């Protein structure tokens with residue numbers, strides 16, 4: 250399988266090089282079909298490549314073509330080089346020939362010949378409750394640990410090798426989770442202390458490494474730093490660090506999957522406060538002429554933000570409940586009283602405590618914010634037209650049209 254990885258990487262990097270050459274010299278970029286022809290030639294000339302599996306190599310080209318055409322929408326941009334040890338993986342197309350059907354159940358027919366189209370299907374066998382096996386070309390049956398009750402019905406699968414672990418992922422488009430239909434809305438406020446505060450008062454925390462595990466990481470980092478350069482000890486110690494860090498990432502991912510499924514199942518509409526995580530985690534270092542302030546604190550906050558898996562939770566909820574996820578502008582959600590709508594920074598007594606300076610409503614600060622998010626409230630109080638030039642808002646005698654408020658409520662600026 251490592252050989253498959255090497256072949257796939259080699260072919261992918263060839264394609265990257267070709268396209269880079271095309272961009273540099275404005276020559277015609279080879280199409281996928283043309284690349285496949287070139288691959289056949291290359292396999293004939295290169296013994297090492299020719300000894301590998303042709304399907305695996307062709308799928309790597311297919312992956313590249315897909316990555317290339319999705320470069321503006323995928324979020325990954327232009328496909329780039331794959332590195333040894335870093336990006337190890339390959340895609341396999343199923344070997345079973347199965348008839349294909351349209352969405353409505355009619356057999357899919359070839360427009361030219363009129364015969365039913367035959368597709369490919371992955372051969373998977375169940376071994377027991379926990380294990381199943383799949384056929385990998387050139388390797389025979391490969392056992393894998395099952396994470397789902399049902400066996401996958403996929404056309405292709407991808408095998409990756411990361412942190413000394415093999416993973417297999419079947420390409421299956423899951424059914425979206427249906428809305429319960431009771432019209433229930435939930436608001437979610439994401440924070441550093443509490444990962445996700447829900448508007449029903451629940452507080453969910455993303456699991457992180459335990460104190461013991463963190464101490465272990467530091468121990469191995471220390472040992473690695475003291476080991477002589479390029480020694481076996483150094484590599485082994487760094488591998489231990491990587492494994493522990495991977496454990497944290499796995500836990501976070503698992504948590505996001507579970508929570509997003511629960512959210513999609515129990516609520517019709519899920520509202521998140523709109524965060525710009527990229528801006529929030531931007532480095533505080535500044536430039537040489539203008540060094541930033543509180544660099545270490547900001548770096549710590551950045552780590553905390555990224556470790557919380559905020560982005561992933563929203564993304565996965567959106568995947569599972571398409572069209573049922575909304576973003577609410579985050580500004581003022583933490584300062585607005587969810588009972589009366591009064592916005593005042595003095596209401597926020599501490600990190601955890603919220604006491605409305607107008608009506609005295611007392612609540613956990615994160616829960617209060619999430620109730621505002623659920624109501625779709627918050628946002629910047631818009632200056633009234635009568636407030637004068639510069640958009641300065643002063644206390645006005647009338648209630649704000651955006652939210653129900655007592656007769657003389659104003660908006661305090663800060």
Ligand SMILES: [Zn+2]
Nearest residue numbers: 586589605608
């Ligand atoms: Zn209030």
